[in-house]
Amino acid sequence: MAFDVAWFAVHSFGLDKAPVLLSSLDRKGIVNTAQRDWKSGLSLERVSVLEFLLQVHGSEDQDFGNYYCSVTPWVKSPTGSWQKEAEIQSKPIFITVKMDVLNAFKYPLLIGVGLSTVIGLLSCLIGYCSSHWCCKKEVQETRRERRRLMSMEMD
Known part of the structure; x- marks a missing residue:
């Protein structure tokens, strides 16, 4: 089994704005981080077989909002081909930055x-x-x- 993981942020108090892609990890282990206008850094890592971690380094005021991840499982069949399963989304986590x-x-x-x-x-x-x-x-x-x-x- 392999996973495509993508982290998104909605920079508002509700989920009424369009989500912004922060970082993604494909099933081969390649991390892609989206270009952003602010200075805080992001890192995405695989902690265990079923656990992925997004870290925000040097957070700023612009980093507030709802964060959630989207996971797409890939299952390898007995014949050796990969099959894409249904996407799973986590519950949003609201993050505030207080200085x-x-x-x-x-x-x-x-x-x-x-x-x-x-x-x-x-x-x-x-x-x-x-x-x-x-x-x-x-x-x-x-x-x-x-x-x-x-x-x-x-x-």
């Missing part, structure tokens, strides 16, 4: 604030050092005569 905004921005924000603080302090230190040692003009101090008032008796 945690705090965790999504926490590390980039901390890294950005930390790096900008370090670079700011480093630039202040470089400015202070260069103004203190490099740009200092050699100024010879001339002694001013200190004139004090003399007492009248010394005149």
